Amino acid sequence: DFSGYRPKNFGMGYQGDVSIRQALQLSLNVPAIRVLDAVGPTRLMARFRQAGVSPILPVNEAPGLAIGLGGVGVTLRDLVQLYTGLANGGKTHTLHDGTEPADAERTSATILDGQANWQIIDILSGVKPPEGALQRGIAYKTGTSYGYRDAWSVGFDGRYVLGVWVGRPDAGAVPGLSGYVSAAPILFEGFVRSGLATVPLPGKPPGMFSPRRExxxxxxxxxxxxxxxxxxxxxxxxxxxxxxxxxxxxxxxxxxxxxxxxxxxxxxxxxxxxxxxxxxxxxxxxxxxxxxxxxxxxxxxxxxxxxxxxxxxxxxxxxxx
The missing domain is CATH 2.60.40.10 (Immunoglobulins)
Structure with a gap:
């Protein structure tokens, strides 16, 4: 209970004690909100904007803990831009779709320390591939919005970032929709059909120390x-x-x-x-x-x-x- 806000895990169950690695790989909601409660929703929103994305909140509403579980409007383009930061050592790059002027400003912003960034890459590279897909040496994450309206998956190797959204254009619910089942297979197929060779993920930064929990x-x-x-x-x-x-x-x-x-x-x-x-x-x-x-x-x-x-x-x- 976070001052009246009671998040639940997607599977409606609880795992007991878990590591940060397990919590992120399994997309557990309660550990995510516990961390966000310590960090602060306002700081997270500031980091989003620093990365060049524009999260959308209801008019005159301050960010709350629900933003950690999708309680904020974010486009697929914004998600992909955030993940360029993970793929690029903690520095995001403004995305362009080819319609901008040739002299359009291309900006970058540091959103994560290099060592912290590598820790996240290492965790996401260990997420189990969707059923029937081979491990391609990519790091990826999935998500499902409240009410089964959106399923997404974003993944990257050492050079390319790919994002997938699945849902209805009228934002209607789709029973059984989930990021892992609906969007992740398309993500992996997209990497295969691109015909591009997988670029290895970044290696461990110099001086990186990874102690055992004990x-x-x-x-x-x-x-x-x-x-x-x-x-x-x-x-x-x-x-x-x-x-x-x-x-x-x-x-x-x-x-x-x-x-x-x-x-x-x-x-x-x-x-x-x-x-x-x-x-x-x-x-x-x-x-x-x-x-x-x-x-x-x-x-x-x-x-x-x-x-x-x-x-x-x-x-x-x-x-x-």
Missing amino acids: DLPVTLARFGAGSDGLVQATVSEPAPTIIFPPDGARVDLGTNSADASPLVLKLQGGRAPFRWLANGKPLAGIDRRRTATWQPDGAGYSTLTVIDAAGRAASVKVFVE
Whole structure:
């Protein structure tokens, strides 16, 4: 219950605990609204407009949580334009149909961070193809509007985006209509009939870290009910503090020699287990001890960070020579 708004899943059932990956691949409505409730409908609408699309709401009506389940007017063209952002590393491009002047402005806008964008691609590329279709190396999503009036499916490979809408021109209901059953088969057939070779989807961005759920701090392992959507951990231990090396230290490890020494890291406080990161990249393993070692790959400034099991972090910046 979201202040009186009670969304239900398309199949009218509930799946219990699910991952974000499962929720998106299965088109589960309740998890989507839970995330939107934390993000805010107004922010989502602003991101739509930033991408160059024009969602339609009733006159003088503010966006509510229902926009997360299709409670807003969006054209197929707008949907395809949004998906060009996913296919293009998080940057949308204005669509043109060939009728515009030759000097028509062609704009682009960044709507997603590159790493977040790749995570979504990775999830959508794992959606089960429609019955009878082969996996073609595309990422795609389906949707069905309230009352079985619209079924849509949008998919993309590393270069091309294709969108399909199925419905009645008078917006009448079509019993049994659904995106997966009605629109997705046309999408896959469209890629086949295009005669174009499938272009591989973008690879994982450099520095991308994909931990297992069991390796995450408790506050990141489960989407909770806090104002930021994260589980609020109750802890009695003080927050972690890095006591060596101290912030701003210069440490001589002989990095220019063949037998450079590793740097010993020490912390106090915090809740075990701990994960250490050097310049944003995790060191191997998670440890319950309050000491660790790090072998720098060269001289210069580095930022060392430790995260405890409650999701609290501490960082220091050091110069290694």
